[in-house]
Amino acid sequence: MRVGPENYIVVRAPARISPERVVGSTMLRNSMTRSAAVPSHVPPECVVDVDLYRMPGAEQDLHFPWKQLQDSSPRGLVWTPHNGGHWIVTRGRDIARIYADHENFSSHITIVPRQWGERFPLRPTTLDPPEHRPFRRRLNAALSPAVVRSAQPRIRKLAIEAIERIRMRGRCEFVSEFAEQLPLGVFLHLADLPVDGATGLPGYAEDPIRADGSTTDVPIMDRFAGYLRPHVIERQRHPGDDLISRLVAGAMDDRELTEDEAVEISTAVLTGGLDTIVSSLGLMMAFLARNPAHRRRLIAEPATIRPAVAEMLRRFPIMTKARLVTRDQDIEGVTVKAGEMIVLPPLHGLDDHEFDDPLTVDFDRPPAPNSTFGNGVHRCPGALLSQAELEITLDEWLARIPEFEIDPVRPPTMKGGVLGALLTLELRWEPMAAHSPRSTA
Numbered sequence: 056m057r058v059g060p061e062n063y064i065v066v067r068a069p070a071r072i073s074p075e076r077v078v079g080s081t082m083l084r085n086s087m088t089r090s091a092a093v094p095s096h097v098p099p100e101c102v103v104d105v106d107l108y109r110m111p112g113a114e115q116d117l118h119f120p121w122k123q124l125q126d127s128s129p130r131g132l133v134w135t136p137h138n139g140g141h142w143i144v145t146r147g148r149d150i151a152r153i154y155a156d157h158e159n160f161s162s163h164i165t166i167v168p169r170q171w172g173e174r175f176p177l178r179p180t181t182l183d184p185p186e187h188r189p190f191r192r193r194l195n196a197a198l199s200p201a202v203v204r205s206a207q208p209r210i211r212k213l214a215i216e217a218i219e220r221i222r223m224r225g226r227c228e229f230v231s232e233f234a235e236q237l238p239l240g241v242f243l244h245l246a247d248l249p250v251d252g253a254t255g256l257p258g259y260a261e262d263p264i265r266a267d268g269s270t271t272d273v274p275i276m277d278r279f280a281g282y283l284r285p286h287v288i289e290r291q292r293h294p295g296d297d298l299i300s301r302l303v304a305g306a307m308d309d310r311e312l313t314e315d316e317a318v319e320i321s322t323a324v325l326t327g328g329l330d331t332i333v334s335s336l337g338l339m340m341a342f343l344a345r346n347p348a349h350r351r352r353l354i355a356e357p358a359t360i361r362p363a364v365a366e367m368l369r370r371f372p373i374m375t376k377a378r379l380v381t382r383d384q385d386i387e388g389v390t391v392k393a394g395e396m397i398v399l400p401p402l403h404g405l406d407d408h409e410f411d412d413p414l415t416v417d418f419d420r421p422p423a424p425n426s427t428f429g430n431g432v433h434r435c436p437g438a439l440l441s442q443a444e445l446e447i448t449l450d451e452w453l454a455r456i457p458e459f460e461i462d463p464v465r466p467p468t469m470k471g472g473v474l475g476a477l478l479t480l481e482l483r484w485e486p487m488a489a490h491s492p493r494s495t496a
């Protein structure tokens with residue numbers, strides 16, 4: 056049950072550029088707001104020409120340019136002048152270590168360029184301990200194993216309804232017709248909110264920032280927050296037994312949450328659980344569409360779905376977060392200074408120093424840490440819910456549409472960036488009147 060790097064599309068390797076070229080480059084002068092001169096402590100051999108929002112080839116395979124950077128960076132640490140100038144670590148052990156080390160690497164800014172990160176603070180994702188702790192306790196309680204268990208029948212129902220709407224058609228654009236609907240439906244159920252009130256929320260993978268660097272009239276986070284605010288105020292006043300009430304009601308240590316804190320923590324949960332799930336669902340289905348042997352094994356052995364989902368999450372990580380360096384320190388023999396930004400790409404699970412044959416999807420691979428959900432105090436509190444949504448989708452989809460493929464004339468499209476997004480996935484199959492689902496709604 057293996058698939059190799061032949062599934063990749065080859066793109067040009069990230070070019071190394073000299074500091075002189077960086078400072079004088081027309082391309083960089085054209086985007087001065089996001090580019091920087093190379094500081095004197097950055098060794099010239101560390102400088103690369105990598106713009107994480109414009110990785111060559113990411114439209115076809117968002118992981119490939121990152122993997123090429125990892126393979127072409129023996130030191131495991133590079134510096135790029137794009138997006139304000141920042142470091143990038145490429146080795147899995149450094150990615151996991153930096154995620155977990157909030158004392159040396161702060162979450163006060165988690166997006167580059169830093170001006171964008173500063174413009175969109177969101178508690179608790181941009182807090183460090185100790186301020187982060189009381190918020191985190193609420194997140195853990197609101198997304199506990201018991202909450203996820205109780206949500207499973209509804210997740211299954213939503214998945215079955217969405218599949219049944221398209222099954223007899225024999226084709227679908229998976230992202231818009233299935234993946235976008237599931238996580239929003241799950242959130243609305245958990246939060247006990249009406250389905251029709253959520254129309255008008257920002258769409259999947261909508262860019263928070265225009266190509267010229269300006270923001271839209273109402274920034275995306277404000278649109279989510281604006282939708283949630285009245286519900287949050289209501290739940291603070293009259294708490295019920297739902298996700299938002301668990302996040303916002305009652306005292307936190309010795310005080311109530313302010314209204315803004317309550318809106319922000321709710322917004323973090325809503326936004327954290329939408330595009331991430333859409334993209335992960337799409338990447339998994341694209342892989343299974345291309346690999347019938349893997350698909351058929353899941354149909355023959357449904358108990359393999361759980362480890363298979365974990366393995367595909369390792370193989371198809373999506374988040375590229377950043378940290379603000381708090382102290383001068385040495386990484387891989389290079390001085391990294393306080394106040395600089397360091398980017399953690401989706402490369403831990405793809406590192407051959409950590410995993411044998413990491414590009415191969417092997418459902419029998421022993422589980423191992425891989426940073427797909429981050430690491431340390433900010434590790435994703437929605438990991439369990441994510442796994443449930445992905446597992447239930449596979450279970451119900453494969454029971455109803457066991458054989459499917461990607462439309463050969465309409466290949467998937469992707470996008471790099473903070474969230475690696477699978478934008479479109481055209482699937483087709485032979486419609487079957489009858490099916491034998493293993494479970495019922």
Ligand code: HEM
Nearest residue numbers: 179180323324327328331335374376428429433435437441
């Ligand atoms: C496959 C799906 C998902 C992936 C790959 C993912 C990935 C991540 C990662 C890498 C982080 C850490 C960010 C950092 O340290 O800067 C994170 C944090 C977070 N995620 Fe997820 N996530 C997923 C699904 C979800 C879901 C379903 C929810 C909620 C329902 C959620 C809510 C959050 C929140 C609130 C945080 C911030 C936690 C904190 O700051 O303590 N995520 N996620």
